[in-house]
Amino acid sequence: FFFQAEDGIRDFCLSRGLGDVYKRQDMYNGVWLESGFEGLTSQAFDKRFTDFMKSCVEEKRRSVWCKIPIGKSELIPFVVKHGFTFHHAETDFVMLTKWLAEGQSMLPSYVTHQVGVGGLVIREETKDILVIKEKTSEFAHLWKLPGGMVDNRESISEAARREVFEETGVETEFLSIVAFRDRERFRFEHSDIYFVALLKPKHSKIVPCALEVAESMWMPIEDFAKESLMPAQKRISDLTLFILRRVLEPGLSIKQEMGTFSFTPENFESIYQGKISKDTFYTANLFRNL
16 A cells, blocks of 8 residues: 555554555545555455554544555455445546544535636627537537636636637637636536636637537627527627627727726635645636725
8 A cells, every 4th residue: 555644554554564655644634545556466455454444443533535546446345345435436546435533424525516618709800709610519500609628637717728729729818707607417417617718819710620610700799699599608698799889899908998897817826735736816806996
């Protein structure tokens, strides 16, 4: 076993011939059992895991997280027999957990939301926006904003620029978040949050993705408003009309004027469980200007 953190369990494991063990303890007095099962037979794992669980009880640990790699999936039944339940899985591992403290488990559930983003790309000089029609979708007949799912460890701004470029070939500058939608019980029965990111195009040439996009074009804002039939899309079209009449027609700058009404990012670093994290905080500029 390989853990990450303090010496107490390390010494305990060494005394039982488990080899060079390194484990992680979280801020809630839980223990995370990670990779390093290579070379262990199922029988050896069963014996050592039983001893390990006894040590966790003796030390009054509140919880145990056990990450089993897909290559050692035959070990899962030996973990389950100790009362562990499945928490989540990725393509190359499964995570199991057990609550050891008294009372109902306080362990957090896995991902509760999936996050998507749409790129609202507006050309100020021609007062039009970038739209696409998807190749394979039940709404393939409708024009929509380019966009898609935010990848793991990707920020909203990065995802917006990436998705727009992948689908249309247009490179953009991220300006702000102008709207978002929260939908209950979407894919896999999880909630879905969809952000609308205001982007400034760096050029106008469209190179649509052959695999995903049937059509792509720069559409006049007022035409897009007429095309919008779905409720969420109608709200986006209302937003584009607002930008047209409040900003573009008077000849103002989107980047400057929309700062009053939207959410712009601030980047800073924070520390979580001993690791430095890159955070992006979005604040309504209306409050900043009060």
